[in-house]
Amino acid sequence: MKLDVHRLLAEINEAKKDPRACDRLIEQYMPFIRSETAKFLKRDPSPEDDELSIAMFAFYEAIRSYSPIKGAFLKFAALQIRSRLIDNYRKERRHQGQVSLDAPIGSEDDGLTLMDTVQDESRPFEELGVREATRQEIAHLTAQMEEFGVKLTDVADNAPQQQRTLAACQKAVCYARNNKDVLDEFLRTKRVPLTRLAEGAGVEKKTLERHRRYLVAVLLVCTNGYEIMRGHIMQVLKGGEAS
Amino acid sequence: MKYMVMECHPAYAVLMDEASRVVYAANLHYEVGQTVENPVLLQEQEKAAPRISVTMKRCIAVAACAMVMLGGGALYYRGNYTPYATVMVCAEANVSMEVSRSGKVLSVQPLNQDAAMLLSDYECSGKDTLTVTNELIERAVDQGYVQKGDTVGVYYQKEKSKDSEEFQKNVEQSIASHDLQADVHGELDQAPVPPAAPAEPPVAPAPPEGKEEPPAPPQPGKDDPAPPAPHDQKEEPPAPAEPPAKPEAPAPEPGAVTPPEPAAPTAEPPGPPLPPEAPAVDDNVSPVEPIPNEVPPVATPVHPLQSPPA
Structure with missing residues (x-):
């Protein structure tokens, strides 16, 4: 029993550092996650249920935030899952008064639904094309980030949380975008020119140091070859404040 | 706010918003490259204040106990061993x-x-x-x-x-x-x-008895309620001769005690009528002043006509 506990703790610690280990641990505990979801739904969850996805995400949150002083991991994770599912239920309840697009129209024999009568403004084929192009850009970006020793999960962990910090980083990115030699130096040396960015943008060098990996990702997006992603974060690249 | 799905994992996805924030969200069947709205974002655990370790808790508990014991001890010491x-x-x-x-x-x-x-x-x-x-x-x-x-x-x-x-x-x-x-x-x-x-x-009550001892001086007063004529005055002198009775005082009683009690007799005398010419002081002061005691022996021979004192 003690060995199991120690093994679980070791796996959790490893999962905190390595996303692949985290995925493995989640896969390993899928029966537990299903069971907790079933307790909430009072039925077996299907793989398409959003509740199951949210329960898995809650389990991931539990892995990230767990420490031994919080008690047994599984109890902690169960509480986390239940809380998340309740939050989601309350959030979804706000939309209960709305009519479903799948609601039948006329007699049920006709088999027509509301969705059949609504004009679909989306262009699925175009969207699929854009999505594919975006996917390629992201794959390219991820590969290029590997050269800098940075992963997307690292960027997510290292991204600024406070508005003031985010504004300082965006200021530095704008400065780099307006000074091509800075970007060239960045690509050539594969190091973020923190001193130049700090001096040129007038921000604290220490602030930029703390978010170096985030700057790597955004500065790479600013270089040529990432048109779609640049379009997505145009607000930043124009030098505007993040909303 | 729109989010671009950057990476997908079984339990979560990495999204980038329009402000270039990169965040974790629940993977609600997303695909990489997809743009989504209203994702279920990771609830960042608020960085709680640094927790106090168990060792620190024990130290604090021990320190608190020590403080209580010291305080109690100080109060006990103050109440029982400090002069009050x-x-x-x-x-x-x-x-x-x-x-x-x-x-x-x-x-x-x-x-x-x-x-x-x-x-x-x-x-x-x-x-x-x-x-x-x-x-x-x-x-x-x-x-x-x-x-x-x-x-x-x-x-x-x-x-x-x-x-x-x-x-x-x-x-x-x-x-x-x-x-x-x-x-x-x-x-x-x-x-x-x-x-x-x-x-x-407690010894003070003696004076009332002593009152009778010095009766000698008042006796003449008592015997002669009316003040005697001047010629009688000459016969008065024997009064000081009385002091011979004085020696009685020191004899039987714990006489050493009475002398410090002069005040009592002074207050006690009911105030018999004193002859104006008679040395009024004699009644009260005579027991105290030693001078009359010494003088009388000398004076006795001066009045041979008088009947000798008993």
Whole structure:
């Protein structure tokens, strides 16, 4: 029993550092996650249920935030899952008064639904094309980030949380975008020119140091070859404040 | 706010918003490259204040216990081992006691030689103030420092405290139980310096008897209610001759005691009519002033005509 506990703790610690280990641990505990979801739904969850996805995400949150002083991991994770599912239920309840697009129209024999009568403004084929192009850009970006020793999960962990910090980083990115030699130096040396960015943008060098990996990702997006992603974060690249 | 799905995992996805924030969100069947709205974002655990470790908690608990024990110990020490009041028992043998708040006697000090004798072989540690006072009075009675009817003075330094009032009442009762008179005061500063005096007053009643002894001077007054004529004055001189009766005073009584009690007789005399020419002072002062005592022997031969004194 003690060995199991120690093994679980070791796996959790490893999962905190390595996303692949985290995925493995989640896969390993899928029966537990299903069971907790079933307790909430009072039925077996299907793989398409959003509740199951949210329960898995809650389990991931539990892995990230767990420490031994919080008690047994599984109890902690169960509480986390239940809380998340309740939050989601309350959030979804706000939309209960709305009519479903799948609601039948006329007699049920006709088999027509509301969705059949609504004009679909989306262009699925175009969207699929854009999505594919975006996917390629992201794959390219991820590969290029590997050269800098940075992963997307690292960027997510290292991204600024406070508005003031985010504004300082965006200021530095704008400065780099307006000074091509800075970007060239960045690509050539594969190091973020923190001193130049700090001096040129007038921000604290220490602030930029703390978010170096985030700057790597955004500065790479600013270089040529990432048109779609640049379009997505145009607000930043124009030098505007993040909303 | 729109989010671009950057990376997908079984349990979560990495999204980038339009402000270039990169965040974690629940993977609601997303695909990389997809743009989504209203994702379920990761609830970043608020960085709680650094938790206190178990060791630190134990240290704090131990320190708190130590503080409580020290505080309690200090209070106990203050209540039981710190001098709070001073009690002075004056019964020929004068004793000064230091008393704690709880009423325990901390130390007893003799103030004169008799007190040193009284306190020899006496152990007072841990005893109550009233107990020690009673025992000291008993010892003083046993050893003859005070006798029945004598006055014992007790002086308590803390006058206004409630315990002092109670103590004074108890002391008065206990002293009365020894057939002694109590002179209990609250303020130590008011204690008379010579405490030996109070033991004497009981002897004072003697003056009324002595009143008859010095009758000699008044006798002439009594016998001659009317003031005698001037010629009688010459016969008066024998009055001073009376002093021979004086010697009686020192003889039988504990005569040494009476002399300090001059005031009593002075107040006592009912004030018999005194002849104006007669030395009024004689009645009252004669016992005190030694001069008349010496003069009469010399004067007696001066009046040979007078009948010789008995």
